[in-house]
Amino acid sequence: MDWKAYNDLAWLEPIIAPAEEYREEAERYIEAITAKLARKAPGKPAMLHLGCGAGGHDAHFKHHFRVTGVDVSPGQLEIAAGRNPEVDYKPGDMRTFDLDRRFDVVAIPDSIMYMTTKEDLKAVLADGARHLAPGGVLFFVVHTKEEFQNNNFVYTAEEDGGQLHVTVFENNHILPGGDSYEAAMVFLIRENAQLRIEHDVHTLGLFNLDTWMNALKEEGFTADVKNADDLYDHALMENGEYKLKMFTCTKK
Template identity: 45%
Template structure:
């Protein structure tokens, strides 16, 4: 299991950017309400992490969250006690109910193969009502390149710096590597932790095919400015929002 989501999960509170998350969620809300063919009230968040997105999303929707990591779910429940959280794997979890929308704004990269991506989208599709919308934030391979980032935070006498290096593996390998170095200083003592992640990186055509396989009507919008403020040296970190809509639905179902 990755350190970032286990013994280092507590650092999320030091590193989060609430204003940035609010702006990000405003975009997602607009896209859901613009493209869904039914009123969006109940939303399932797959890969919800520590609940930062849910803190903003819950002001507009009734949220349910799923995450694989118990440490992250403990933080999410503490942050959002009114949100219903479940421990589960987005590749296989089944909650036995359907929602107006499913969102995966921050964790689809952990689907490290086409097979895993298909499983995650199948999970989302099976939890959607007619006319419901699936929103996924992705990094098409054509837009992605090697980058370095720095994140910092300080509170309770603890200062944290996280350096992240992204390395795109050679053509033909549908993955990239993210290596994180944590510098945690408390009481003059420095603790250094390293965490290494292998993540999926798929072409635009692969993404479009994955949505077609789920029989979802696809809409797209580019998303910029989320990670650029944290980049070391100038550069761009474009992402793309894919919104897949289930046929059917309509205002009559309100």
């Protein structure tokens, strides 16, 4: 995958979203996961984090789980490994990755939306099921087609006493047919008062709630679904709403 934001511009991630920015979100996820875990053995449960990105969530997950992180973007993995040397990071596609071992938790907190077809969606869930130990938890966060709307976001940060200043504008726009949307990003990067402008466009899938529930049922999962609508309120522009659902799933 050649997304600029996740490779050439991956170095911006810890600046725009340092680990502390992920704390509240990660703690909510950890609480949901641990409440469902059947495993009560001593020590930290093992977590497989698919689509781990630049390791922002792992900065908090690692205190509760033994984390293995997987991502398709080399730039993201390089940043993640620098931030979290305790985590075992591996390159791989969440649809096909196979470690030939099982984990207490398979977590996909912010990247399963990159699946744009039902076939891809089913492949990810099957991959998650294959890596899950008995009594384990599959956890992911998505927006559903029924609730999704066009939105604008803005993120800004600076370093080195203002010598580096970064502003990122993101526009989410539903594509014709309503089964996917574009996340178009513009990066304003000012280094020593010199402005550089970059842009990137990602295509992400939209599935209705029934599609998610049916796909989980086919893999033998029972899902507890809760709203998490406030996670990105700090970055939303105008009167936007970014509705999200947390799926905490177990197998019989």
